[in-house]
Structures are given as structure tokens and as C-alpha cells.
Amino acid sequence: MNTPQNRPMYLFLIGLAVLSALGFQGWRTLFNNYAVEVAQVTGQQMGVIQGLREVPGFLALLVIYLLMFVREHRLAVLSLMVMALGVIMTGLMPTYAGLVVATLVMSFGFHYYETLNQSLTLQYFDTAQSPVVMGRLRAVSSAANIVIGLIFLLAVNHVSYQTLYVALGIFIMGAVACFLLMNPARKDLPLQRKSMVLRSRYWLFYVLTFLAGARRQIFVAFAVFLMVKKFGYSVSEVTVLFMLNNAVNYFLSPMIGRAVIRFGERKVLSLEYAGLIFVFLGYAFTDSKLLVAALYILDHIFFNFAMAIRSYFQKIADPRDIAPSMAVGFTINHIVAVIIPIVGGMLWMVDYRIPFVGGAALSCVSLAFVQCIRPPEK
Numbered sequence: 001m002n003t004p005q006n007r008p009m010y011l012f013l014i015g016l017a018v019l020s021a022l023g024f025q026g027w028r029t030l031f032n033n034y035a036v037e038v039a040q041v042t043g044q045q046m047g048v049i050q051g052l053r054e055v056p057g058f059l060a061l062l063v064i065y066l067l068m069f070v071r072e073h074r075l076a077v078l079s080l081m082v083m084a085l086g087v088i089m090t091g092l093m094p095t096y097a098g099l100v101v102a103t104l105v106m107s108f109g110f111h112y113y114e115t116l117n118q119s120l121t122l123q124y125f126d127t128a129q130s131p132v133v134m135g136r137l138r139a140v141s142s143a144a145n146i147v148i149g150l151i152f153l154l155a156v157n158h159v160s161y162q163t164l165y166v167a168l169g170i171f172i173m174g175a176v177a178c179f180l181l182m183n184p185a186r187k188d189l190p191l192q193r194k195s196m197v198l199r200s201r202y203w204l205f206y207v208l209t210f211l212a213g214a215r216r217q218i219f220v221a222f223a224v225f226l227m228v229k230k231f232g233y234s235v236s237e238v239t240v241l242f243m244l245n246n247a248v249n250y251f252l253s254p255m256i257g258r259a260v261i262r263f264g265e266r267k268v269l270s271l272e273y274a275g276l277i278f279v280f281l282g283y284a285f286t287d288s289k290l291l292v293a294a295l296y297i298l299d300h301i302f303f304n305f306a307m308a309i310r311s312y313f314q315k316i317a318d319p320r321d322i323a324p325s326m327a328v329g330f331t332i333n334h335i336v337a338v339i340i341p342i343v344g345g346m347l348w349m350v351d352y353r354i355p356f357v358g359g360a361a362l363s364c365v366s367l368a369f370v371q372c373i374r375p376p377e378k
Contacts, residue, residue: 008184009124010133012073013117014140015179020080020117021141023172024110026148027087027165029242032228033235034161038094043229045096047345049103050221054341056108057213060115060330061196064323068194072323076116077179083109084172091165111330119326122314123189128261130314134307135257142246142253149243156235192323202325204372205313206332208269211366212306213333214340215276218359219299221341223283226352227296231289245297249304256304265308266373272305273367280359312373 035041041049066075086106093102117137125133148168155164227233233241260268275298282295310326317325344355 007124008182009073009120009186012179012182012184013120013133013137016076016080016113016117016176017137017141018144019172019176020083020110020113021144022148023080023083023087023168024106025141025145025242025246026152026168027090027106028224029149029152029239030156030161030164030235031090032224033238034090034094034165035099036228038161039096039099041096041099043225043348044345046225047221047341047343047348049096049099050217050341051339051345052100053103053107054217054334056104057111057330057334059108060111060327060334063112063115063327063330064194064196066112067192067323071185072116072120072192073183073185074180076113076120077176079109079113079116080176081109081173082106083113084169084176085109086169087172088166088169091162091169094162111334115327115330118310118329119192119323122310122322122326123192123319124186127311127314131257131260131307131311132254133257134310135254135304138253138256138304138307139250142250145246146243146250149239149246153236153239153243156239190319193320195324196328197321197324198328199321201316202313202321204369205309205316205325205329207369208309208312208366209329209333210335211362211369212309214336215359215362215366216303216306216333217336217340218280218344218355218362219303221344222348222352222355223296223299226283226356227289227292230352231292233289241293241296245300248297249300252301253304256301257307260308260311264373265312266370268305268308269370269373270367272302272308273363273370275302276363277360277367280356280363283359284353284356 032046035046035049063075070078083106086102086104086109089102089105090099093099121133121137122130152164224233224238227238227241256268279295279299279302282291286292286295313325313329314322340355344358347354347358
């Protein structure tokens with residue numbers, strides 16, 4: 001039976017998704033508290049770190065040229081090994097400068113893996129399957145996030161941040177290396193172009209990807225920082241929130257994938273951006289510690305809706321354009337994502353509300369462009 005679960009690539013992507021989630025979520029769970037409590041990072045410095053963290057995403061275009069020398073599934077594995085190295089370095093370099101370097105290394109591995117993960121998913125699963133597969137990948141990632149959250153919740157009062165980072169990085173490095181022995185690739189798929197692809201008919205995909213990158217960076221750079229800085233969330237409270245968030249998304253992510261197939265990309269994305277307007281305004285003006293946590297969970301649920309942008313692209317794209325277009329899309333996604341955390345950090349020093357009001361404005365613009373989605377008829 002030719003279902004996604006029976007395909008070697010599906011199992012391969014599931015395994016890498018779990019390890020990626022363990023590494024990245026583990027890095028992110030501790031990072032705000034680690035940066036504030038150990039490295040004494042200020043709001044403006046946090047903006048710089050988060051901005052530089054997105055530079056590798058901006059350089060995701062280079063994946064196209066790496067694929068001339070390394071097969072796509074193997075490069076995904078190597079990318080996660082680089083991410084693990086960055087996690088180890090984070091624990092070994094507890095200064096502002098050290099965090100900048102470690103974050104860059106971690107981010108190169110993570111962003112290149114994400115580019116390849118998206119490309120492989122769209123190549124190996126058709127338009128009736130890819131949203132469901134993307135939802136399942138999100139679900140297993142959420143489950144992995146809960147596991148690492150439980151481990152850190154139990155260990156954080158007994159083990160230093162530095163030790164947790166180093167131990168996690170070593171584990172991820174070893175586990176990912178085992179996937180170098182696997183070969184889930186098929187030879188009957190269209191060969192991917194090994195050069196940059198920019199086509200006028202993909203313009204809406206580029207615009208939506210650009211706006212999604214800007215919106216996402218405000219969330220990534222400042223949502224948890226707001227909770228730690230303004231509301232005094234401890235690392236244990238942040239960890240519990242992450243676990244609750246991932247429990248919700250474990251169940252909802254596959255449902256969102258099925259909703260994309262049933263209702264179409266335009267309706268799903270319209271719901272996302274209409275909801276985000278209120279989420280960002282809530283961040284800006286709430287004084288409730290519980291409400292800001294609820295907004296964080298809702299924000300993360302809406303983030304999963306972004307799979308509809310990729311499924312829309314799959315419907316309009318030449319199958320040979322998928323790998324180079326995912327790389328181009330990642331670069332477009334990070335054009336403003338490199339700038340926004342730095343500018344947002346400076347604006348934060350004036351009034352912390354400004355970045356979130358800007359996020360609401362970006363959501364309005366995205367909502368308008370989403371109405372242009374007109375996928376081809378089957």
C-alpha cells in the first residue's frame with residue numbers, strides 16, 4: 001500500500017524531525033534565561049543575537065550549490081550535525097561574544113536542515129499527501145519538544161545550563177550520525193535544478209514567504225523575552241509553557257494539515273493572519289501573566305498554518321524547481337528577518353510595545369495578499 005508511512009523517506013524525515021526538535025527546542029528553552037542570568041545580555045544585545053541567528057537563513061541559497069557535491073538527504077544529516085555542534089558551543093561559551101558565535105554555528109545547521117526537510121517533503125509526497133506529512137512532522141517534533149522539556153524541568157535545578165547544553169549537543173551529534181548509514185532516496189523522481197530559480201509566476205509565494213519571515217521573527221525574538229523580562233517567568237515556568245504548547249500542537253498539527261487539504265490555502269491562511277492581528281496587539285497591551293502565556297500558545301498554533309504557503313507553491317510549481325525554490329524561499333524569508341530583531345531590539349529600548357504593534361501591521365498586510373491565492377484546478 002503506497003501510503004506515506006510505508007515509504008523509507010517518511011521514516012527518515014520523522015527520525016530527523018525528532019532529533020532536530022530535541023536540539024533546537026533544547027537550545028531555545030534555556031537560551032533566554034541563560035543569556036540573561038549567565039551572560040548578562042541586554043535587550044539590545046538579544047536583538048543583535050537573534051538578528052545574527054537569521055543570517056544563515058538568509059544564506060540558505062547556498063544549499064543549491066552544496067547539492068552539486070552532496071546528495072540532498074545526506075546533506076540534511078550533516079546539517080543537523082552542525083546544529084548539534086552549535087548547541088555544544090553554546091554551553092562552552094557563556095559570554096555575549098561566545099553566544100554570537102555559537103548561535104551562528106547552530107543556526108547554519110538548523111536552517112540548512114529546514115530547507116532540505118521542506119524540499120524532500122514536497123518532492124516525495126504529492127499535493128494530497130504533503131500537508132498531512134508536514135502536519136505529522138510537526139506533531140512528532142512537538143512530542144520531542146515535550147520530552148526535552150520534561151528532562152530540563154527535572155534537571156535545571158540540579159545541573160548547570162552549560163552542562164545541559166553540552167550533554168544535549170553530544171547526544172544529538174551521535175544520534176544524527178547514525179542516519180548517515182541510511183539511503184531513503186528514490187531514483188524515479190524529477191531531477192532538481194542545481195541553480196537558482198526565480199520565476200514571475202511564483203511571485204505570490206515569494207511575497208507571502210517574505211512577510212511570514214518578518215512576522216515570525218518578532219515572535220521568535222521577543223515573545224519569550226517579553227515573558228522573562230516583563231512578567232518574570234523563570235526557566236521552569238518557560239519550560240512548562242513550552243511543554244503545554246507542544247502538547248496542544250501535537251494534536252492540532254495533523255488536523256491543520258488535513259484542514260489545508262479540505263478548505264484550501266486561502267481560507268487557512270486568512271484565519272491565521274486575522275488571528276495574529278489580535279495576538280500581537282495582546283502582546284503589546286496585556287498586563288496579565290496568564291494571558292500572555294495563552295497568546296504564546298495561540299501564536300504557535302498559527303505558526304503551523306504556514307505549511308499552507310508551501311503546499312500552495314507545490315500546486316503551482318514545476319517539480320524540478322522544488323529544491324532550488326525552497327532554498328530561495330528560505331533566503332527571502334530571512335531578508336527582513338536579519339534586520340527586524342536588531343531594529344526591534346532598539347525599539348524595545350524606547351517602548352517594548354512597538355515591535356508587537358509592528359507585528360500586527362504586518363499581519364494586516366499578509367491578510368490582504370493571501371486573498372490573491374488562486375491555486376490551479378485539479
